[in-house]
Amino acid sequence: MTKHEAELVAMLRELDDPEWLERPRDYDRGKVGALFNGLVARLKDDFATQCVSERDTQDSSEYGRVTVPADATACGTRIVVCVSKFGSLALVCAENPGAFLGTGEAQAEGELDAADLDNVCRTLADLGYVIVPEELLERDYAGPSQLPWHVQRPTWWHRFFGIF
Structure with a gap:
């Protein structure tokens, strides 16, 4: 694990409060929005184009997503940015998370x-977001929170971007 990865994992652990799964204790919906x-x-x-966005995701620790359409990118693959309700965490991926x-x-x-x-x-x-690489978010979750029963293999992605 690199120093940067270790710092990101330490930050995730610091944000991980078992009493507040869907959003942090000090969550300010207006500020996040x-x-x-x-x-x-x-x-x-x-990107000189209209970007589709979904926001205020219900029963999820993800606040929302914004998609840069495929026809606006050099490779013709859409870019999806997922934003967590926790600590301005963001995930950038090609096509979709997990693709x-x-x-x-x-x-x-x-x-x-x-x-x-x-x-x-x-x-x-x-804008002050902290980008967390998908590779790190796909690692096994090793924190104190009890994640939902339906999650077969809990990962950090489930903790900070998943549905509850």
């Missing part, structure tokens, strides 16, 4: 352009 609106607007401008084991695999298969990925990551960083 305003930040998400800014993300949608920036991606729309950056590739991370952005590196999507790039290696020619499905994600480095410049498009850099553009999305820069936008997220500018």
Whole structure:
């Protein structure tokens, strides 16, 4: 595990409060929504296209998703950004979460352009989001929270982006 990965895991552990599964104790829906609106607007401008968004996901620790359409990307594969209700966590993936084991695999298969990925990551960083790689989120969950019974193999993704 790299130093950066270790720092991200430490941050996930710090955010993990067993009493607050769906959202953190200090959750401010208005603040999270305003930040998400800014993300949608920036991606729309950056890619010069309308980006579809879903927000305020019910019974989930994910706040919402914004999708850059395939026809606006260099490789013709849509880019999906998932935003958690916890700590401004964000996940960037090609096509959908789980379609590739991370952005590196999507790039290696020619499905994600480095410049498009850099553009999305820069936008997220500018807005204060913390990007957590899908590879890390797919690791086995090792925290104190009791995740829902229907989760067969709990991962960090289930904890911070999953449905409850």
